[in-house]
Amino acid sequence: MPAPAPISPVQAEALRTRTLPPLEEVRHGVWSLSSTVGDRVEGHSFSYLIEGSDGSLALIDPGWAGPDAVPRLEAALRSVDHELSDLTLVVVTHLHLDHLGAADDVRRASGARVAMHALEAAALDRRAADGAAADADVARWGAPRELTEALVASWGSGRALPAVTPDLLLADGDELPVAGRRLRVVHTPGHTAGHLCVVEPEQRLVFTGDHVLPTINPGIGLGGRTASNPLDDHLASLRAMVPLDRPGADALEVCPGHEYRFVGLAERAEALVAHRADRTLDAVTALDALHAGGAGAASPTVFEVAEHMTGWRGGLRSMTGFVLASALAQTEWHLRSAGRGDELATG
Numbered sequence: 498m499p500a501p502a503p504i505s506p507v508q509a510e511a512l513r514t515r516t517l518p519p520l521e522e523v524r525h526g527v528w529s530l531s532s533t534v535g536d537r538v539e540g541h542s543f544s545y546l547i548e549g550s551d552g553s554l555a556l557i558d559p560g561w562a563g564p565d566a567v568p569r570l571e572a573a574l575r576s577v578d579h580e581l582s583d584l585t586l587v588v589v590t591h592l593h594l595d596h597l598g599a600a601d602d603v604r605r606a607s608g609a610r611v612a613m614h615a616l617e618a619a620a621l622d623r624r625a626a627d628g629a630a631a632d633a634d635v636a637r638w639g640a641p642r643e644l645t646e647a648l649v650a651s652w653g654s655g656r657a658l659p660a661v662t663p664d665l666l667l668a669d670g671d672e673l674p675v676a677g678r679r680l681r682v683v684h685t686p687g688h689t690a691g692h693l694c695v696v697e698p699e700q701r702l703v704f705t706g707d708h709v710l711p712t713i714n715p716g717i718g719l720g721g722r723t724a725s726n727p728l729d730d731h732l733a734s735l736r737a738m739v740p741l742d743r744p745g746a747d748a749l750e751v752c753p754g755h756e757y758r759f760v761g762l763a764e765r766a767e768a769l770v771a772h773r774a775d776r777t778l779d780a781v782t783a784l785d786a787l788h789a790g791g792a793g794a795a796s797p798t799v800f801e802v803a804e805h806m807t808g809w810r811g812g813l814r815s816m817t818g819f820v821l822a823s824a825l826a827q828t829e830w831h832l833r834s835a836g837r838g839d840e841l842a843t844g
């Protein structure tokens with residue numbers, strides 16, 4: 498299925514020229530801003546400013562932290578006749594640094610409250626314990642020894658997550674405190690356990706963070722450990738998008754955390770579900786091939802199964818660190834989701 502087309506000429510041009518899209522008015526009183534992710538211009542992330550009827554502002558995803566984060570925000574605010582003190586709310590879709598990173602700096606500069614889903618706050622609180630448990634996962638995956646140090650550094654106890662304490666905890670169905678607007682929180686676990694989207698039904702807008710992006714297939718389980726299978730959560734969260742959308746002129750406009758705005762939420766969510774079905778089939782086929790190959794009675798490791806999967810872009814052997822860790826974790830979640838997790842080596 499082809500990726501949805503960008504609907505903003507400004508964002509389409511930025512995509513073509515590989516530049517940062519400038520501030521843009523999405524609706525009356527709603528603007529998108531872009532910022533670099535680390536040192537990269539490609540792969541920028543979006544923040545969204547939403548004006549309340551009392552002139553106050555909410556900011557969805559402050560973006561990457563850095564010395565220029567607050568000055569850039571201040572300049573953007575000035576260009577739409579606002580100032581930092583108008584910001585009263587910073588909403589974080591999820592705990593990743595390209596979304597949450599500047600939250601503390603923006604709070605300090607503006608006095609705004611920082612809001613996130615309660616599970617995201619809990620994951621930030623738990624990050625040390627989760628890191629230690631993730632080290633045990635890495636050991637169990639059975640990757641070659643020369644790769645495990647980078648896996649631990651990026652996925653396990655070496656992984657750095659920010660220490661941001663929210664002022665306001667959010668749950669599914671909550672309305673954001675923005676005067677004169679109905680901005681509804683939709684809990685969309687999968688990418689991280691406390692990922693949230695925000696829907697504004699009147700304006701037909703949905704702010705999707707990294708839950709639904711136009712061309713990127715979002716990773717799963719990237720926000721600390723969970724009792725449930727992040728793949729199952731992700732699929733349920735994608736299916737929950739479909740009834741929000743409507744055909745034709747009433748379709749939701751998707752304001753994602755990266756890439757570009759588009760229309761076609763339901764179709765894109767369904768394409769992502771189909772992508773995951775392909776990945777599950779790939780993992781199950783690899784496991785079957787290992788059994789059939791007479792690998793013996795021994796249960797294969799996650800790494801052995803992942804090596805036999807064919808769908809990795811660039812091949813599994815090209816991966817290291819966080820990318821490899823994510824691939825291995827996904828392999829296990831796909832097998833568990835298919836009821837085949839018990840056939841894996843346990844240590």
Ligand SMILES: [Zn+2]
Nearest residue numbers: 593595707754
């Ligand atoms: Zn992101």
